[in-house]
Amino acid sequence: MTDIVVSTDWLADHLDEVRVVDVRDGWEFDGIGHIPGAVNVPFDTIRAAEHAVERGADPAEGMLPGVETWEEVLGGAGIEPDDTLVAYDDTHGVFAARFLVTALAYGHADVHLLNGDFSAWSRDHEVERGTPEVEPTEYVARESETSPFVDFETVEAALTADDVAVIDTREPDEWAAGHLPGAIQLDWRELVDDDSRGLKPDAELESILADHGVTPGARVLLYCNTARRISHTYVALRHLGYEDLMFYEGSLAEWEARGAPLESA
Structure with a gap:
């Protein structure tokens, strides 16, 4: 799979081969429903504190959360560094795209955006509700070969x-x-x-x-x-x-x- 964007039909056929990441808030993930097998990584857990750049952070790092936070959050969601990730939200993919770019910056190269969002998925495909059990991992970020960030x-x-x-x-x-x-x-x-x-x-x-x-x-x-x-x-x-x-x-x-x-x- 080479395209950075995948369709809902493609994902429906490959759910057992990828790790699906839902970046909505927990109450949406649990109560409204989520794509079967998805794990929840709320967007606010992977963004830096507001105005980080203005406080003197490296502009090339922008609003990235930092390696330690990234490793903690992804490990807590049971994600492995070699997983193929497909991210989605319910806002046309704009928040999920940020997850994707953050993953690239921290060396997780195999990351894709669902073309559409949860509403698009739920029109034609099954959804789950509730909080799934997750086995935490020891996620370790890698040096990125594909980070687009420049100074x-x-x-x-x-x-x-x-x-x-x-x-x-x-x-x-x-x-x-x-x-x-x-x-x-x-x-x-x-x-x-x-x-x-x-x-x-x-x-x-x-x-x-x-x-x-x-x-x-x-x-x-x-x-x-x-x-x-x-x-x-x-x-x-x-x-x-x-x-x-x-x-x-x-x-x-x-x-x-x-x-x-x-x-x-």
Whole structure:
């Protein structure tokens, strides 16, 4: 399995071969129901404390929770480092995408996003309720070979490169108030189909990106002020075959503090 995104039908046929991860809150997982065999890793357990970057954390680390927290949470959910993980939420995949990118940053390379969410799954497939018993593991993170995170200096160099498309996944008014030089504004929701609750068909995605000046084969630099939005766009681009993706989580306040310029609309 090579695609970073998998369909609900594919997952239904492979439930015994993967570890399904539900990143919703525990009350949703237990009471509303979950995909059979799923384990619960609530999103708030794998995010850093609010405003970590502004407090002086490494911008390349962004809002990652830290290795010790990641190992504790995944071990508590019974996940092994070699498991094939398929993550989902009930919000078009935006929170699950953040789980996926976090996993990549900590060396768990075999991670996939369910195309759709719990509501999409429950239309055609069985759900479970209650809290399953989980056998904890000694999860150990690995050095990542696929982490997309980059630092300030890498971004600074990328902004002067002719072959880099800079994508700002914030809201249009945020982009207009100030953005990295040459950045293109792209709302992650433009890539989502409201009916299927997953990504739009590939041809539509490619057309949307082309309209924003992003074409296949381009190097792409992504940034935002919300980790889950940039993560979702990252997954969509990986799904389409984009390979050279840079992921910057430093804040624009930190950018300006270093004396770097911003543009405004």
